[in-house]
Amino acid sequence: MKSQRILIIEDDEFTRRLLAAFLEKSGFVVTEGGDGKDLHARTRDTAFDLIVLDLNLPDEDGLVLTRQLRARSRVPILMLTSRDDETNRLVGFELGADDYVTKPCNPNELLARVRAILNRSSKPDDKDPAAPIAFRGHTLDLQRHRLTDPQGEEVQLTAGEFHLLSALAMANGRVLSRAQLIDAVGSPEDALTERSVDVLISRLRRKVEANPQEPDLIITVPRYGYRLAVS
CATH class of the missing domain: 1.10.10.10 (Winged helix-like DNA-binding domain superfamily/Winged helix DNA-binding domain)
Structure with a gap:
């Protein structure tokens, strides 16, 4: 079975590498990025099965990036948010995000939510995102x-x-x-x-x-x- 591809966009290098290593150990192919420019560059030529997106990036607003992604793609989006980001979480859901995890992030919780999202998006009766x-x-x-x-x-x-x-x-x-x-x-x-x-x-x-x-x-x-x- 082909490994599923996950993109992590998180500006904190320690957090990003910790989550990437944990997901790779669980069988996923992980690509990393630290800001909005990396998101645009990575998604330009590669199709991902899920994107883990920090809402607080140094160069671009994560909510704007969520809106941009949803406008051109059905790829599932898992938001990384701070504990006091309730308003941003609600806006993120309205813009089309699928779920969220609060930081500091528990890798086991992230893995459970990633698997749940991928399971929902890969059900046989769901539409193939690439289908005509x-x-x-x-x-x-x-x-x-x-x-x-x-x-x-x-x-x-x-x-x-x-x-x-x-x-x-x-x-x-x-x-x-x-x-x-x-x-x-x-x-x-x-x-x-x-x-x-x-x-x-x-x-x-x-x-x-x-x-x-x-x-x-x-x-x-x-x-x-x-x-x-x-x-």
Whole structure:
């Protein structure tokens, strides 16, 4: 059986190495990072089964990173928080985190929660995160970066259009704010704006809507964002 891959992002080197060694001893393949830049670099080219994310990092806010991850990926997220971070824990859950462990961290508790999350995410009736997503006759292949229309013809998308559509499709009908879509489309170095998102939405509609002037697939939610009509 293939070992599951875990990414630990924790700025305290002693804590990070302790948890990494414990998880490796338990059979996981562990990658380490100490800040938000490491998170972006590690997740750019590697698919992880779970990310352990400290909310208090030196360069980027862990809650912002949680929102960015959830906008572009279904990867399970286990938050590392301080004991007085109750508000942050609640916000983290609202942003899509799966569970949390308080620091100082008990490695046995971390292992139990990691296993519980992975068990939930790997149930046979759960959707494969990499499986193609079907909506209104279209099929979005996340691995091949390919969209086909109801006639089976490939729809040519730019990278930005693909990432935006992927975020909407993975949200499974939930509304995503423009801020969440900015996270899904751009890297931290990109100077994207809400107007950029609106422009991409307009371009996407011309490619996937039967009538772009009266869209019924990519729905505008006034004063908030957009959602994909998945059924």
